[in-house]
Amino acid sequence: MPKIAVLPGDGIGPEIVAEAVKVLKTIEEISGVHFEIDEYLVGGVAIDETGNPLPAETLEACLESDAVLLGAVGGPKWDDLPGNLRPEKALLGLRKELQLFSNLRPVKTYDSLISASTLKPEVIQGVDLLVIRELTGGIYFGEKSTEITENGIKVTDSLTYTEKEIERIVRLGFETAMKRRKKLTSVDKANVLESSRVWRKVVEKVAADYPEVELSHMLVDNCAMQLVRYPKQFDVIVTENMFGDILSDEAAMLTGSIGMLPSASIGTEKVAMYEPIHGSAPDIAGQGLANPLATILSVAMMLKYSFNLNQESEQIEQAVQKVLDAGYRTKDLATTESKIVSTKEMGELVIQAMKDE
Numbered sequence: 147m148p149k150i151a152v153l154p155g156d157g158i159g160p161e162i163v164a165e166a167v168k169v170l171k172t173i174e175e176i177s178g179v180h181f182e183i184d185e186y187l188v189g190g191v192a193i194d195e196t197g198n199p200l201p202a203e204t205l206e207a208c209l210e211s212d213a214v215l216l217g218a219v220g221g222p223k224w225d226d227l228p229g230n231l232r233p234e235k236a237l238l239g240l241r242k243e244l245q246l247f248s249n250l251r252p253v254k255t256y257d258s259l260i261s262a263s264t265l266k267p268e269v270i271q272g273v274d275l276l277v278i279r280e281l282t283g284g285i286y287f288g289e290k291s292t293e294i295t296e297n298g299i300k301v302t303d304s305l306t307y308t309e310k311e312i313e314r315i316v317r318l319g320f321e322t323a324m325k326r327r328k329k330l331t332s333v334d335k336a337n338v339l340e341s342s343r344v345w346r347k348v349v350e351k352v353a354a355d356y357p358e359v360e361l362s363h364m365l366v367d368n369c370a371m372q373l374v375r376y377p378k379q380f381d382v383i384v385t386e387n388m389f390g391d392i393l394s395d396e397a398a399m400l401t402g403s404i405g406m407l408p409s410a411s412i413g414t415e416k417v418a419m420y421e422p423i424h425g426s427a428p429d430i431a432g433q434g435l436a437n438p439l440a441t442i443l444s445v446a447m448m449l450k451y452s453f454n455l456n457q458e459s460e461q462i463e464q465a466v467q468k469v470l471d472a473g474y475r476t477k478d479l480a481t482t483e484s485k486i487v488s489t490k491e492m493g494e495l496v497i498q499a500m501k502d503e
């Protein structure tokens with residue numbers, strides 16, 4: 147039986163994951179596929195209970211699973227802890243230990259949400275792009291140091307990539323573009339960073355194996371602007387860790403809310419991790435305001451990528467579309483015409499729509 151480790155985490159994590167797990171259980175009911183689903187501690191709650199943001203039991207369970215479903219970690223309660231003891235360290239640790247070097251963040255606009263966006267309809271209608279973010283290298287994982295100097299604190303975060311790390315993510319970018327509209331934008335900051343200049347060279351080298359792919363290089367600051375100016379120019383974007391983190395939060399707003407964007411982190415081992423792109427949203431935690439759709443859509447990605455259950459995956463995506471078409475919205479997406487629902491009600495509506503299909 148496929149094993150799924152569920153890590154609700156902090157803030158809105160438990161609320162959104164509860165709805166996503168109900169969706170998984172509905173898939174079991176409808177399709178007859180069975181999963182072994184077990185919950186583990188991660189992040190701030192794990193610090194509170196065990197003193198460790200990533201307890202050994204959680205890491206071992208994830209390593210033995212076929213897939214991990216994660217809510218989010220972090221919050222003000224733990225903000226004053228040193229970097230290596232913070233909840234976010236658990237997330238970085240999981241990504242590294244599970245060797246999840248790629249993070250796929252699809253951005254697809256829904257026609258029924260166009261009025262929820264602050265951008266013009268003609269700019270966002272029909273957007274269908276995929277950000278492929280390198281996930282286990284770069285500045286989030288580089289050496290750090292802090293020292294006291296005559297000018298006060300001197301602090302360093304270093305950004306390191308090996309050619310091998312760049313090549314495997316770039317190759318994935320080309321392979322993925324081949325299965326889509328054959329357009330790849332490699333995003334870097336090659337006018338300033340050595341790492342980006344090597345990144346570009348590797349992209350050029352790999353490009354020789356994919357003559358059918360239309361390749362372009364774009365500087366990250368321009369990309370941030372182009373994403374809101376004319377997002378339909380993009381098919382697949384491949385980029386390094388921090389640029390991908392930032393650009394995908396920006397791209398989320400093409401859909402109307404950061405609560406809409408799922409993600410899949412896939413690596414060299416069999417286990418993959420699925421999580422919404424947003425954080426633990428402490429400002430709305432515990433109030434039933436969180437949009438659970440990014441997490442529910444992450445389950446759809448899990449069924450497709452980890453279990454090859456394509457029909458079941460589509461069933462979830464269609465149910466989400468149906469609920470949105472019917473005008474139901476959590477508060478993050480609400481307009482004057484919306485039927486505003488809570489996190490739990492949104493989960494129930496998706497489940498009902500799945501059962502009605």
Ligand SMILES: NC(=O)C1=CN([C@@H]2O[C@H](COP(=O)(O)OP(=O)(O)OC[C@H]3O[C@@H](n4cnc5c(N)ncnc54)[C@H](O)[C@@H]3O)[C@@H](O)[C@H]2O)C=CC1
Pocket residue numbers: 158162217218219220221222234237404405406421422423424425426427428429430435436437438440478
């Ligand atoms: N994957 C993870 O576990 C991540 C964790 N974090 C952590 O989360 C905490 C909060 O970080 P923020 O910068 O505030 O980012 P955030 O993504 O948690 O929230 C940013 C804004 O978006 C809203 N939002 C986020 N998800 C939403 C949802 N599903 N439905 C409705 N509204 C939603 C929040 O209410 C907030 O106003 C920090 O401790 C941060 O380190 C941040 C990003 C990713």
Ligand SMILES: CC(C)CC(=O)C(=O)O
Pocket residue numbers: 234237238286391423424
């Ligand atoms: C701890 C951070 C790197 C998490 C984050 O912002 C993300 O993965 O999107």
Ligand SMILES: [Mg+2]
Pocket residue numbers: 391392395423
């Ligand atoms: Mg982020």
